[in-house]
Amino acid sequence: METTNNTDKMLKGFFSEQKQEIPDNGFSEKVIRKLPEQADHSWIVWIFAALGMVISIYLGITLGLVQHVLTVVQHVPYYYLLAVVFWFPLVGSGVIYFIQKKHYQLI
Amino acid sequence: MMSNTDDIRWVTQVALLGDKNAFDKLTCKYQSSIRRFFLNLTMGDGPLSDDLAQETFIKVYLNISAFKGISGFSTWLYRIAYNVFYDSTRAQKHYDDIDEQVIDNQHHALNEFSAEKMDIHKALKILRKEEQTAVLLFYMEDKTHKEIARIMNCPLGTVKTYILKGKEKLSVYLTKAGYGNN
Numbered sequence: 001m002e003t004t005n006n007t008d009k010m011l012k013g014f015f016s017e018q019k020q021e022i023p024d025n026g027f028s029e030k031v032i033r034k035l036p037e038q039a040d041h042s043w044i045v046w047i048f049a050a051l052g053m054v055i056s057i058y059l060g061i062t063l064g065l066v067q068h069v070l071t072v073v074q075h076v077p078y079y080y081l082l083a084v085v086f087w088f089p090l091v092g093s094g095v096i097y098f099i100q101k102k103h104y105q106l107i
Numbered sequence: 108m109m110s111n112t113d114d115i116r117w118v119t120q121v122a123l124l125g126d127k128n129a130f131d132k133l134t135c136k137y138q139s140s141i142r143r144f145f146l147n148l149t150m151g152d153g154p155l156s157d158d159l160a161q162e163t164f165i166k167v168y169l170n171i172s173a174f175k176g177i178s179g180f181s182t183w184l185y186r187i188a189y190n191v192f193y194d195s196t197r198a199q200k201h202y203d204d205i206d207e208q209v210i211d212n213q214h215h216a217l218n219e220f221s222a223e224k225m226d227i228h229k230a231l232k233i234l235r236k237e238e239q240t241a242v243l244l245f246y247m248e249d250k251t252h253k254e255i256a257r258i259m260n261c262p263l264g265t266v267k268t269y270i271l272k273g274k275e276k277l278s279v280y281l282t283k284a285g286y287g288n289n
Contacts, residue, residue, distance in 0.1 A: 007274055007275075007278045008274070010278065010281060010286070011242075011246050011274060011277060011278070011281075012246060014227075014230075014246075014277075014281060014286060015227075015246035015247045018226070018227040018247070019143070019247055020143060021139050021143075022138070022139045022142045022143055022146070023139075024135060024138055024139075027134075027138050027142070027157065027160070027161075028131055028134040028135045028138055030161065031134050031138075031161055031164045031165065032127055032130065032131050032134070034161065034165060035127060035130070035165060035168050036165075036168075036169070
């Protein structure tokens with residue numbers, strides 16, 4: 001056991017003596033210059049978002065959904081609405097906390 | 108002090124937006140350790156190790172969306188570096204024919220930063236390729252057994268065996284060479 005520890009110490013000492021930090025000397029710049037250009041597909045997101053908005057506005061107007069929602073909101077007691085507004089940040093931060101916790105565990 | 112959180116932020120920026128500035132930060136942070144890893148695996152061949160390191164970073168950029176975050180970014184990066192190195196050795200059969208003297212001369216001419224540290228390459232040459240990788244990752248790059256198993260894509264027990272055998276061989280070699288007697 002002691003021999004193993006001594007060997008470990010000797011090897012750790014040997015490798016740490018040999019360990020060197022290599023200066024960048026333009027290496028990173030060369031890598032960045034050689035990176036291929038990737039096509040930007042973000043326009044797809046905007047097209048779908050716009051399409052979704054147009055469809056929802058059209059359905060909202062033709063099916064009377066907007067008026068229905070407004071009527072419901074008018075009949076809901078104001079403290080219900082306040083409760084929803086106050087709870088929203090709490091629930092939101094709780095969700096973010098759990099997502100981040102999971103994320104850090106994965107790392 | 109840059110943390111793993113920085114890595115994740117930069118990786119996300121690269122994966123979602125193709126942000127080259129974020130990738131530059133990742134390259135700057137890891138270039139030294141990856142180039143050192145290759146420099147030791149190629150027994151001090153500076154130009155070859157830089158080519159392999161460059162290939163590694165380009166592969167990382169192209170496949171960054173495949174990074175799941177299950178292991179740290181550093182482990183994933185070393186895994187790609189390990190694959191690049193073994194693909195290169197398989198393709199070229201380069202390392203069986205390495206002339207030690209040529210490398211030594213090349214090293215003195217092109218790699219001044221490591222010219223005085225040739226002992227490590229002589230010591231590493233007594234090990235098998237897998238033992239060299241495992242020993243370098245463990246003692247030089249401070250990786251754990253579990254991380255090395257992920258990098259080399261082999262069972263934990265196999266990694267432990269590689270390190271143990273490497274340790275025994277190096278211990279005998281260094282003792283014979285008089286290391287640690289001073």
